Amino acid sequence: MxxxxxxxxxxxxxxxxxxxxxxxxxxxxxxxxxxxxxxxxxxxxxxxxxxxxxxxxxxxxxxxxxxxxxxxxxxxxxxxxxxxxxxxxxxxxxxxxxxxxxxxxxxxxxxxxxxxxxxxxxxxxxxxxxxxxxxxxxxxxxxxxxxxxxxxxxxxxxxxxxxxxLHLPRHSASGTRVDWLGTALMAIAVTCLVLFSSWGGNTYDWDSPQIIALIAGTVVFGALFVWAESQAVxxxxxxxxxxxxxxxxxxxxxxxxxxxxxxxxxxxxxxxxxxxxxxxxxxxxxxxxxxxxxxxxxxxxxxxxxxxxxxxxxxxxxxxxxxxxxxxxxxxxxxxxxxxxxxxxxxxxxxxxxxxxxxxxxxxxxxxxxxxxxxxxxxxxxxxxxxxxxxxxxxxxxxxxxxxxLTDRLADAAQAAAASGQAPDALAQTPQIDSITPGAVAQLPEAIRVLVTGAxxxxxxxxxxxxxxxxxxxxxxxxFVEEHPLKQGAMPGARRGRSRR
Known part of the structure; x- marks a missing residue:
């Protein structure tokens, strides 16, 4: 842990x-x-x-x-x-x-x-x-x-x-069948879920073919996973x-x-x-x-x-x-x-x-x-x-x-600098979104640093x-959880039986 x-x-x-x-x-x-x-x-x-x-x-x-x-x-x-x-x-x-x-x-x-x-x-x-x-x-x-x-x-x-x-009861592998089909379907469904939630509105538009395909993949493979679980031993x-x-x-x-x-x-x-x-x-x-x-x-x-x-x-x-x-x-x-x-x-x-x-x-x-x-x-x-x-x-x-x-505030700052007749050269020092790191921000001029940290x-x-x-x-x-009394007593034979249906 x-x-x-x-x-x-x-x-x-x-x-x-x-x-x-x-x-x-x-x-x-x-x-x-x-x-x-x-x-x-x-x-x-x-x-x-x-x-x-x-x-x-x-x-x-x-x-x-x-x-x-x-x-x-x-x-x-x-x-x-x-x-x-x-x-x-x-x-x-x-x-x-x-x-x-x-x-x-x-x-x-x-x-x-x-x-x-x-x-x-x-x-x-x-x-x-x-x-x-x-x-x-x-x-x-x-x-x-x-x-x-x-x-x-x-x-x-x-x-x-x-x-x-660590001393625990040993198990025999005979008669057990791992649900590999369910595992594969679940992995695909979860991956599609994470990808569309990560990329949607950021890397791709929400109505883009990529995001729509990932959403469909989440639903389809999720449904197939449920079906596979209903059939698995x-x-x-x-x-x-x-x-x-x-x-x-x-x-x-x-x-x-x-x-x-x-x-x-x-x-x-x-x-x-x-x-x-x-x-x-x-x-x-x-x-x-x-x-x-x-x-x-x-x-x-x-x-x-x-x-x-x-x-x-x-x-x-x-x-x-x-x-x-x-x-x-x-x-x-x-x-x-x-x-x-x-x-x-x-x-x-x-x-x-x-x-x-x-x-x-x-x-x-x-x-x-x-x-x-x-x-x-x-x-x-x-x-x-x-x-x-x-x-x-x-x-x-x-x-x-x-x-x-950051884009809006930099644009506003540039307009304000131009209106006051000041050269907006300092704005060129602002790092790109992909390059905003603590070290880069610390090196910025005070006015730009305040703008970036505020954003x-x-x-x-x-x-x-x-x-x-x-x-x-x-x-x-x-x-709505029902408060059942916690079970007492030893745990003999833990895991020695198969799942109770």
Missing amino acids: LLSSLDQMIFSTALPTIVGELDGVEHMLWVSTAYILAATIMMPVYGKIGDLLGRKPIIIGAVGLFLAGSVIGALADSMAWLIIARGVQGLGGGGLMILSQAVIADVVPPKDRGRYMGPMGAVFGLAAVSGPLLGGWFTDGIGWRWAFWMNVPLAVIAIIALMAL EPLIPLHLFRNRNFNLTTAASLAIGIAMFGTLGYMPTYLQIVHGANATESGLWMLPMVAGIMVTSILSGWLASATPHYKWMPLVSMLVTIAGLVMLGGLQADSPLWQVQAGVAVVGAGIGLGMQILVLVVQNEFPAAEVGTATGANNFFREIGATLGSAIVGSVFTSRLTTL YNDALTPVFLWLIPLLAIAFVLLA
């Missing part, structure tokens, strides 16, 4: 420098989207195969894939190789996220699971701040490639520890899961939460660097209040879920707190003091931590041990679909708004407010 979460966040501070060095600002979105897309596709695959064949060899293989992606990234000399590396890391990272949660479900009953799931949420919070800090430290010091090299010894240690210390995402009320509600809510959460967190370190002039390390340090919020409320929520009979209220309060944080971030101005930014991210972090692990606990409590991995993988799959959409949509809307605002702020902060309706929808959905 630490490896996967750390890798999602470590590039948030390093990315502006990396894409500037590799001349690929226009492809910056894909560095994060490639990881999330690959991880999303693999989540239900790992969940299902872990249920069928046992988790230990699968999680070791996932760490191995993650290790390979890290080496490729460390050696990358172009944006294409960087994006490929992030995709390979995602292929492994999806398994690390799912299987670490499923292993806990193998050995700990739901009633006691909160005490373990809460700290796992805190691990995400720790990675949320240590990732940007390390990314900034590497970028400002020994070089961004160490953000990849760092994973190599950690992954090797993880593999050795898993082989030596061991479906990747069994359709009977959707006959469970709590699974449907928490999964739909997780989709909305994923859009809002990753649409917000991914851009804050870059915002601090561009608008507030932070270096990569400082932008990580300035995000410390967010990790404090996540860690405190995540551990608290896990403890309360195990110690008290009531847990439904925590995701509901989580939505309200996160909405309050988005309101605070949406009201930021380019000249807002730093404490306002930190207060906003702290509140968002507290909201995320309070409900994130409880939703996983609710899903795991609904199904027998033989289906815990599949159900966990399916729930996280839809949350990561939201994360993919959140990163893509926010990135596309932000880039489009920044282009429009950057005004392009991003309103997007936070546009995410609030999604969390409001999630709140309504979660209000």
